[in-house]
Amino acid sequence: MYDLVVVGSGPTGSRLAARVAEAGLRTLLVEEHEQVGLPVHCTGIVSEEMLRRYVVPDTVRTVRLNRFDLITPTGRRARIPGLQAWLINRRKLDQSLASQAVQRGAELLMGTPVEAVKPVGHHLDLVLKDRRVTTRLCALATGAMSTLPQRCGLKSPPAFWQTAQLRAEVADLAGVEVYLEQSITPGSFSYAVPVPGETPLLGLITRSGAWPAMHRFLERLGKSGRLGSMVGKATCRRIPMGPSPRSVRGRLMAVGDAAGQAKTTTGGGIYFGMMCADLLADTILEARSGGDFLPARLAGYDQRWKKRFRTELRAGYLARRIFEHVDDRELEELAGMLEDPEIRGVLAREADYDCHLPLMNSLLRLPSVRRVALNLAGRRFPGATLMALLRRVDPGAARFSWRNT
Ligand SMILES: Cc1cc2nc3c(=O)[nH]c(=O)nc-3n(C[C@H](O)[C@H](O)[C@H](O)COP(=O)(O)OP(=O)(O)OC[C@H]3O[C@@H](n4cnc5c(N)ncnc54)[C@H](O)[C@@H]3O)c2cc1C
Structure with a gap:
């Protein structure tokens, strides 16, 4: 029997698995895709603080972003003073975090979707594609797209907004451009991010209708004469808007986007998700009692992360x-x-x-x-x-x- 099964090898799942395995708990990290970090859906902008706190290797960093310009409907450009961040290689980040989990003792199972989690007495039965696994605890780090947390009785974040992202050439892109235009993305923004040696990333967040919004955004860039050819496929995903009302149920917990821990302003969820993974690891380790865990103490995780991030x-x-x-x-x-x-x-x-x-x-x-x-x-x-x-x-x-x- 495992002490903890973590479902999902994104940054929050791998961070949690590493922390708990390091403390000697028998830990399994399960991922539905064949390779960690692929496919990539994220832009990959994070703060220096996040990279330092998690001692992220230099090979993951792509370039420091020193320039963020807000662009209005009439084309007025206002530079945001003082804002800095890093563009990272998201695939490499996920792979580095998953290998840290393995180095610290977690087992990693790839290409295996978890279909259901069922409480049986003092443990949980996980139904995987081709087998069943028994565990004392299970953490769902399944991101914003999976319905598994809700099917297991955890509560969904209050809302999800849509994203669209693609790669296209944009002339004279000197820094990150953030477009505020209500006729494209009401209440939100679209963006263009230069990626050294690669085609820039164009994307947006919107309450609904991400594809039509992306067409409007491309049309807008096209009119300015700066848009070149598109490369590869566009992706449409979701991001959570607000904390899940219930992220713990008995021996089952949600973490990361699955619990609504992404920033509601920008949609960025890597750093907050990893910090919440640390809070969950602390809670699990404190709830250890004899050979088992006290569910009443596990419930403290929900209060702990909300105290810190809900406001x-x-x-x-x-x-x-x-x-x-x-x-x-x-x-x-x-x-x-x-x-x-x-x-x-x-x-x-x-x-x-x-x-x-x-x-x-x-x-x-x-x-x-x-x-x-x-x-x-x-x-x-x-x-x-x-x-x-x-x-x-x-x-x-x-x-x-x-x-x-
Ligand atoms: C277009 C876009 C741009 C973004 N840009 C940024 C950014 O610049 N900076 C930032 O900080 N954040 C950004 N984000 C948000 C960021 O990607 C997420 O907040 C972050 O990935 C959440 O991490 P996670 O580990 O919770 O979930 P995820 O990274 O989504 O990982 C979940 C994992 O669980 C696996 N999984 C799901 N269901 C199952 C199952 N049933 N069985 C097994 N495995 C399963 C998935 O395959 C996946 O690997 C962006 C998001 C989008 C959509």
Whole structure:
């Protein structure tokens, strides 16, 4: 019998398997695809902080991204001061994390979809493609596309938004370009990312209709005369928008995108997912008792990760829902505000690739920003609803940052 079976060899599954196997637990990591890290669906932008914390090998890094430009419907370009990140090779990241799990003692089983997880007394039976496996605990790190967590009684994140991504040549792409255009991606953004030695990545996030949105985005780039030929196939995926209401059920837990742990502002989920994998590993190791685990202690994982990330995730989603109701003319005005030295100062000091709530709070302390934000929010939500939503996000949101917890 295994102590833990982790389903899914993405970054969160491999990180969890490595931590738990290292502590001596008999661990199996199961992946439905034949090769770790393939196919790649992700853009692969992460922070320096994430790469340092997880001691990611240099071979995974592709290039440092120093330039992020916001582009409005009329083509106005506003550079975000102070924002930096890394473009990584996502396939290499996943492979490096999975081999760390194996080096630390986890068994890795590839090409094997897990079809069901059934509680039987004090253990779980996993139905795999070609066999059954028994385990004391199971963690579903199955990403945003799988329905396995819900079929096993865990709760789905409150919403999923759609993404589309493809590779195409774009002339004069000097840095990351983020397009804010409500007629393409209402409440969201599309992007172009230069990849050294390869064709740039173009993508977008939208509540629904990712393909039509991608056509509109390509048309927009085409009109500017910068779009060249497309390379390979386009992909359409989902990203979670907000924390799952229930990420633990008895001996079964969800982690990563499966639990809604991706950033609701950008959709980036590698770093938060891996940090939540660490919180789950800590909880599992603390719940060890005799040769078994105490389910009552495992339940603490749900509170633990939500205490740290829920406010950030909910605030990001609320901002996105308000932003859906901004029109293109207002977008131009908002972009114009980025020229205000006071706002640029706050951005230069506090723009952070991972943690967005402190920046939102600091910006909202500026009277000019607060006036505009309240006006936009008031149009989307009647006053009482807005207050209830803000209270739901967190009564102490103004002082909150997941880095302090
Ligand atoms: C277009 C796009 C761009 C993105 N860009 C970024 C970015 O730049 N930066 C960032 O941080 N994040 C980005 N993300 C989000 C990021 O990809 C996810 O947050 C991250 O991959 C989540 O990791 P995970 O381990 O939870 O799940 P995943 O990486 O999705 O891994 C889940 C694994 O589980 C396996 N699996 C699923 N079901 C089963 C089953 N039943 N049996 C066995 N195996 C199973 C899958 O095959 C997969 O390998 C992007 C996402 C998309 C769609």
